[in-house]
Amino acid sequence: MIERAHLRIIHALAENGSLTAAANALFLTQSALSHQIRYLEQKLEVSLWQRDGRKLRLTQAGELMLQVAQQVLPVLEQTEQTLQAYAEGRAGILRLGVECHPCYEWLKKILAVYLREMPQMDVDIVHQFQFSGMEGLLNHHIDLLVTPDAVKQLGVIYQPMFDYELVLLVAADHPLSKKTYIDAVALQHELLLTFPVAHERLDVFTQFLMPAGIHPRTKAMQSMDIMVQMVALQRGVTVLPNWLAMEFCQSLPVKAIRLGQNGLAKTLFAAIRETDQAVGYLQKFIFLGKQSN
């Protein structure tokens, strides 16, 4: 019944004083506006304006409609602007999932850049999932999962973003600190400080220690900073991404050592639903992620 066009006409009429002027403002003919309102008046059985000399005067019904126009039109215009921003990938909520500690540490770096470049975007970070990050992605709890494991999954595509290497962190005066690389056996009698997750989810176990049948003592710790402090005090060793290890080498008496002769290389992937390939703000995140190398 009442369409946006009608609100526009009533508003333009009030704004411009005459139908002719309103028609110009709307890039239509005076006739079009007259017909439109006449049609609406017939439907509503109420007149919205009266001729008063050669001007038009809004009736009480017309005044009501003008109020409504002033309430509704800005909402629609604002909505169109926001949708425009969505279209260009500038606005929205980026819902990210992270499952591993290195992912989270890397994300902290990249996020600052993302938020600076996308001022209208909000970001939600989810690290607790009922089952897994993948399940969260498929259930639409998140829209992008940062993960080192590109497990084949229907409807999900992976994009590599960031390459890094897992390294051993030891005290500068630790016996192992002279080596350029170490084998798994070298860790047999060390205390390995880890994050508090199942060993199956730690690459150093699945890809380095377990294949060699080595099972060092471990101690789970909540805070990475305290973990590194303890390493510096020769109270244990730990495994970190190389770029994090580098940072600690600057400020503390610790050293990073390659795990195995060829190192333990990893890649962080962005996993998104296939249907979301074209979504601007996801593309932008992946683009920035790739640049972080």
Added chain:
Amino acid sequence: MIERAHLRIIHALAENGSLTAAANALFLTQSALSHQIRYLEQKLEVSLWQRDGRKLRLTQAGELMLQVAQQVLPVLEQTEQTLQAYAEGRAGILRLGVECHPCYEWLKKILAVYLREMPQMDVDIVHQFQFSGMEGLLNHHIDLLVTPDAVKQLGVIYQPMFDYELVLLVAADHPLSKKTYIDAVALQHELLLTFPVAHERLDVFTQFLMPAGIHPRTKAMQSMDIMVQMVALQRGVTVLPNWLAMEFCQSLPVKAIRLGQNGLAKTLFAAIRETDQAVGYLQKFIFLGKQSN
């Protein structure tokens, strides 16, 4: 760009779960909804929903649009209802003008009935005008003028509403109280209590005393009740509409006497702008006014 139809579709989709169900709810085909949204998506260059299996899932943009729909649609529906009420003359503001004391007294009676029958109507009563009630009517400060003078005026039409007679009110023990009617001469030596307005605006002067060349002493009074009290105490006489006089005769020792052999007949008219002839709530007022006889 975003039309009411689009909001309706998004809303119906969220409400009914599937496009087909939404289409039924809107009495349209599923095809129509699909085409509409597709067109909007092309214009906005943003997708509003995604197929998820054989259901549809709103995107973030779609969710935004749903929010807007939930904000805007009720406003438009409410507006249509109110306009419906306007159309049936049930809602609006009745802006009344009154210029004479009898008019005002009569209005008080009739207004209670009007407000009871028109619960959605507001009433404004204006009795102060820059120049005249007629000017107020033509300037749209009021929409209906209650007046005893049907002065011809272009663009204004009059409808008779209420007939009454002006009568003389005297104390029950006043010498004149025995008469069935009096002539103007009989008032020559009486003190005439009047409302505080120019004599030219009082019918008893213009239509009874002045034609006979009689100029009794007068005293202007603010309150009609006190005026009548003074009449009862033989401190003067006054002229009132017969229906008001009747009421006082019930409660006080006063008597009403006809002015002249044939009485001083008056009619209250409703004056409205010609352009407002079809306005429901004005018609209703005039209808009730006529019934008050």
Added chain:
DNA sequence: CTTATTGATGAGATATATTCATACATGATC
């Protein structure tokens, strides 16, 4: 594997909106 349900899409039919031409009304100007 088949079937029922749901959404997408192109073509054609229908409905709606816009323009054009013109009539009508009004207020200003000479």
Added chain:
DNA sequence: GATCATGTATGAATATATCTCATCAATAAG
């Protein structure tokens, strides 16, 4: 008070938008 400039109303023709129909594709259930 006749003329002109300005503004609105309206019928008919045209342009545009919307809807339906027929059909395909995808999917979930039997």
